[in-house]
Amino acid sequence: MAQPMPQMAPQETPAPAEPVIRVRGLRNQFGSQVVHENLDLDVRKGEVLGIVGGSGSGKSVLLRTIIGLRRQQAGTVEIMGQNTDGLSARQEKNLRAQWGVLFQDGALFSSLTVAENIQVPLKEYTKLSTRLMDELTRVKVTMTGLPVESAVKFPSELSGGMRKRAGLARALALDPAILFLDEPTAGLDPIGAANFDQLIGTLKQSLGLTVFMVTHDLDSLIAICDRVAVLIDKKIVAGTIKELLQLDHPWIQEYFRGPRARAAFGE
């Protein structure tokens, strides 16, 4: 991945290439509580962008706004050059086929087996024959490192790590260009979390994915993120970890210089 130019605030200098996701002047509020105010964010093609921020700083709200589960009070969200406002139902559906979302605990449909879960988007968006659909399901299952036997199991029969992998397999069912991850390693043991990081890393490399990842996990940030976007004071500050370290905002300093961060950096 190309190293981005030193760039602290994306709103001031234009990104080198057309970004995959472009958020401008976003405002989100619940009642009188403003979560995002005049927030700008660019996600570049082929990068893994990690979103960090304190609890309640609106990381998940940002993700939900970008994927259209929540309407913003002001501002625009453009995905692959298309403004998500004012799309026809058909355009919106086509756009949705371009991305996959992995929710926190997988959010698998509990009444369906893993294989059937993966086939939900395939059935909705494609005209595959049953035979080819079954074959592709197996491809996705093995791609995400799940044992094939687990494909006929129900989500309640799987461990947390396997549920996440199954959720990832469903998110990847349509070979999306963008992958949204909401705390993918939360609740996993360190080995499981490291494996999951590695999986995301290799899939991103081989499938050319752009990854938007909300996370709390410093190890993931260091292991696979090309850039990190920090949500502070209702806005985004983005850059590589090195660049962020040069800023002297107290939260960023504490976050990246705290004892856990030092341990993660191996200092």
Place this chain on the structure above:
Amino acid sequence: MAVAEQGALDIKRGTGQWLVVATGVWDISTVPMLDDTVRKIAPETGSKVRIDMSGIDKMDSAGAWVLFRLRQRLQDHGFDAEIEGIRPEHAGLFGHIIAGHDSPAIEKPKFRPILHMLDHLGRATFEVASEARDMLNFFGAICVAVGHVLVHPRRIKIVPVVSQMQQVGLNALPIIGLLSFLIGIVLAFQGADQLRRFGAEIYTVNLLGVSFLREIGILMTAIIIAGRSGSAFTAQIGTMKVNQEIDAMSALGLSPIQLLVLPRIMALSLALPLLGFYSDILGLVGGAIMSMFVLDISVTRFVEQLNGAVDMWTFWIGIIKAPFFAFVIAMIGCFNGLRVEGSAESVGIMTTKAVVQAIFLVIVLDAGFSILFSYLKI
């Protein structure tokens, strides 16, 4: 998408060597059209097959899989088949396909209808038996808790009992009042209609008084409360179970039965007789109003006739059943709440179960009381 992108497959049949050239777009939208052709490729024995992928502009895992599967099938049939010209940007994707190819196919468990039915029957039988045992166990635990509270009366927490009474009693007044009133009207109207044929319209009052006080008032109230409060108990306790609040209580050395179950049972046992009385009164009021309009029976006449038709026992026979119904409804509600396992889905299942069981048991109990009272000749 502006232009419909297409994938193409060109098969050059040479002697001893076949060349399969894939070009264009090979993704999930184009593969369904190409798949049949790929499956039908069958060169004569001994041919060398080359699959050329250098002309593919866009490929996703569906496209990669279909071409890889072709090579695999040909190789399995003894052909010398190779894939050539993979573009570097597709190499990673192809790597995933190759890495996963020797895993076995997904096998769906076979569905055998008769075996399935037997299996279901066996499980259901076993479940009913174990549920009955658990319920008996729960009943025992409640008795122990009640005994404990009787010995240490200070352990009774008044506030939760009163708060529950408000929820199950006071807040249920509008719906129970309205329904009782309407049933009173319907009963009076139907009774008058039938009895008029014998010139015995006045006995509508007897019909109304006896049936409402003995049976309908309390039975209907119990059924509404089973649906309204029994389900609420299951949902409340079930949600607490999902949130591990019950575990937290036990870990702190608090008894969920004493803190959650007993207040609900006490509250409902106190509230249901009162609700039954209220229902009786509103039912009779509804009947009286209907009698006034349809039968021209004045209120004074209605009260006189009612006085002759029912005595105190008619009323008590109805009300005496209320605490028993209340106990059953509250116990079933709490029991199913505590049986919730893990997921939110389970809360829904158990709530449904609680309502069905509670209504069933209330009616069975009512039938039991009828038999008992007929033996006692009251």
